[in-house]
Structures are given as C-alpha cells and as structure tokens.
Amino acid sequence: MGAVLFYHLTRSSAAATAGRLLPRALAAGWRVELRCPDAAARADLDSRLWQGPEEDFLPHGPAGGPHDARQPVLLTLPGEAAANAPRALMTVGGAAVDPAEAEALERVWVLFDGDDPQAVETARGQWRALTGAGLGAQYWNEDGGRWALRHESAPRE
Template sequence: MGVAMFYHLTQRPLEATLPMLLDRALAAGWRVVVRGTDPARLDWLDEKLWLGPEDGFLPHGRAGGPHDALQPVLLTERGDLPNDPACLMAVDGAAVSAEEAGRMERTCILFDGNDTQALQAARGLWRSLTAAGCAAQYWSEESGSWKKKAES
C-alpha cells in the first residue's frame, strides 16, 4: 500500500506544480491518472501540459481515445483507470477512495490553498483516507519550498 500525499498549493498554481509531480512519477517508471471533475478544466490542463517547457516533453493524453491504455499519463474525469496506473493524482476536488489509494504506489491530492471549499474538501478527504488506514502526508509550499508538515 502506498501513501496519499496532500499538496497544499499556495505559491504556484496547479499548472506549474502538476508537471513537476508528473515528471517525478514518470521517472519512477509509473503510469499516472490525473483525475479532475470538469472536462473543460481538464482540456485546459491538457493544453498547458502540451505547452510545457521548451527543453522537455511530458507524454500524456486525454481520456476517451483509442489508446487510453497506452498513455503514460491520462487526464480524465471518470473513475476508471484504463492505463493501469501506479499513481493517481486528484485535482479540483476529484474523489479518491481508500480502496484506490491502497492499490496505488502513490496518490497525490493537489488543492488550492486559497480556495476555502478546496481546503475543506482536502481536509475531509484526509480524514476519510486516514480513518480507513491509509498512510498520508501533508505538504505545504507556504515557505516557498515544499515541506512536509504532517504525517499519519
């Protein structure tokens, strides 16, 4: 069973933080599902990932195509996991079950620390995952660099 890592975004937006985490997951040899809640927002994120740094390429795809199972990173709003990921990254309040978190090497929950609803949703998810026995870590970037602030 892996760990659920909660990333409290306060300094950098999702479109800056997500590529860094995806790079690390891919370097570990993991396939990743990025689960969101809004198809339009995922389309926007898909575009941002394609425009990434000039010196890099982040292979990914948007769910619903014929090659979903082959994608190293798959962006979706659905609950299925067609690319057999080792890592699940939840954005914009997407749901994650304790069963899913338990099957993953890593589960990342990224939430906007400047959004009260997102903060409350992340706290609720922390409580439900830890109550179900999932290991969890809380990471904050409020000091300008990522620091682990809590662990269960």
C-alpha cells in the same frame, strides 16, 4: 500500499505542481491517472501541460482517445476507468479518491487550492476519509517558494 500526499497550493498552480511531480513518477516506471473534476478543468490542465520548453515535455492525453492504454499520464474524469493501468493517481480540483483504490496504488497526490475555502474543506474531508481507512498520509505546504512537509499520519497496521 503506497503513500498519499496532499499538496496545499498557495503559490504554484496545479499544472505547475503536476509538471514537477509527474516526471518523477514516470522515472519510477509508473503510469499515472490524473483525475480532474470536470471536462473544463481537464481541457485546461491538458492545455497547460503542453506548454513550456520542449525538454520539459510531459507525455499525456485525455481519456477517450484511441491510445488510452499507452498513455503514461491519462487525464480522466470522475467515474472514468483509467485504461492505462496506472500505479499512481493525482487528483486536482477536489476530484474524489476512494480509500480502496488508494490502497492499491504506489502513490496518490491530492493537489488543492489553498486560497479556496471549499477546496481546503474538501481536502480535509479526503484526509479524514483516507487516514480513517488506515492509509498513511503526508501534508505538504509551500513555504517561501519551497515545499515543506508539515504533517504526517502513519498508516495503521
């Protein structure tokens, strides 16, 4: 059972934060499912992840292609199976995370928009569901342009 990390976005976008976190997962040898709430959000995130300097290239693709199983980062929608056998999951836009799936992964990141009251409430509900199921979780907030750990809930034995 890995860690569940909640990232309260107040300065950075989901794409920028994903662009910083995902290379670490790939360096650890993990394939990642990046779950978006809907097709429009997935297309936007896919486009944003292609932008930037060449040295920051992040290999990824939306689910439904012929090479899904080989994608290091596979962008999915709720209910889509991740064909790339991920060891980590990142969600954006309030996409759901089931406690049983989180327990089987090395890492789960929940990125949520701190300026959207509904997104904050959704993240709070996800925190309650995941920690209520006995998973450990961390809450990270942007403080002065840097990420700071603000709260931690230990896993239950």
